[in-house]
Amino acid sequence: MSDFADALAVLQFGDSFFPSGAVSFSWGLEGLSDNGVVTSADEVRGFVIGQLRARWAEFDRPVVVAAHRARVDLDEVSAIDAQVEMQSPCAELRSASRRMGEAMLSVFARLGIGEADAYRERAKRGDAFGHLPAMQGYLWGRAGLGEHDAVALSAHTFSTGLLGAGIRLGCLSHIDAQQILIEAREVAVRLAALPVPPTAELSAYAIEAEITVMQHANNSLKVFAN
Numbered sequence: 574m575s576d577f578a579d580a581l582a583v584l585q586f587g588d589s590f591f592p593s594g595a596v597s598f599s600w601g602l603e604g605l606s607d608n609g610v611v612t613s614a615d616e617v618r619g620f621v622i623g624q625l626r627a628r629w630a631e632f633d634r635p636v637v638v639a640a641h642r643a644r645v646d647l648d649e650v651s652a653i654d655a656q657v658e659m660q661s662p663c664a665e666l667r668s669a670s671r672r673m674g675e676a677m678l679s680v681f682a683r684l685g686i687g688e689a690d691a692y693r694e695r696a697k698r699g700d701a702f703g704h705l706p707a708m709q710g711y712l713w714g715r716a717g718l719g720e721h722d723a724v725a726l727s728a729h730t731f732s733t734g735l736l737g738a739g740i741r742l743g744c745l746s747h748i749d750a751q752q753i754l755i756e757a758r759e760v761a762v763r764l765a766a767l768p769v770p771p772t773a774e775l776s777a778y779a780i781e782a783e784i785t786v787m788q789h790a791n792n793s794l795k796v797f798a799n
Contacts, residue, residue, distance in 0.1 A: 594676035601782030640710030687715025728761035
C-alpha cells in the first residue's frame with residue numbers, strides 16, 4: 574500500500590464509524606465510576622495512561638506485533654491467540670476480548686479481507702479463541718497495514734474506547750477526552766519505542782480494574798458489559 578492508502582485504511586479501521594463493538598465495554602471504568610474512584614476528567618486521564626502502561630504496552634502491543642508478523646500462518650496466529658487465553662485470568666475480560674475479536678472477524682469476513690472467514694470457522698469449532706489483540710494484528714496485517722500502523726491503531730482504539738466510556742458515564746466532556754488523547758498519544762509513542770517482549774512473557778498489572786470488572790458482573794443496573 575502507498576502511504577496515502579495506509580493513512581486512509583488507518584482512518585477507516587480506527588474510526589468510531591467502524592463496527593468494532595467497542596461501545597459495549599468500559600474495561601472496569603464503569604465500576605470504578607460507580608465506586609467513586611474515577612469520576613472526573615483528571616481521574617479518567619490517570620486511568621487511561623495507567624492502562625496504556627500497565628496493560629497495553631506489555632500485553633496488547635506484543636500480541637498485536639506477534640500476530641501481525643504471523644498473519645500468513647493461521648496455525649501460528651492460533652498459538653498466539655491461545656497464549657492470550659491462557660494469560661487472561663479474569664473471566665469477564667477474557668470474554669470481552671473474545672467478543673470484540675469475534676466482532677472484528679465477522680466484519681472482516683463480510684468485507685472479504687484476508688482469511689477472516691477461515692479463522693472465524695476455527696473459532697466456531699473451538700480450535701481458536703479470537704481474542705481482540707490477536708485479531709487486530711492478524712486482520713490489520715492481512716488488510717495491508719504495516720506493523721507500525723497496526724501498533725498505532727491498537728493504541729488509538731485502546732485509548733478511545735476508554736475515553737468514549739468515560740464520556741458516556743458523564744466523567745468528562747468531549748474536549749476533555751481530546752486533551753487526554755493528545756497526552757495518551759505521546760505516552761503511546763514512548764511505549765511503542767520499547768523492545769517488544771515475546772508472547773511467552775506477556776504481563777499486565779491492572780488489579781484494581783480487574784477486581785472491579787468481576788464485581789461489576791453482579792450488578793443488575795449497568796451501562797456496559799464490563
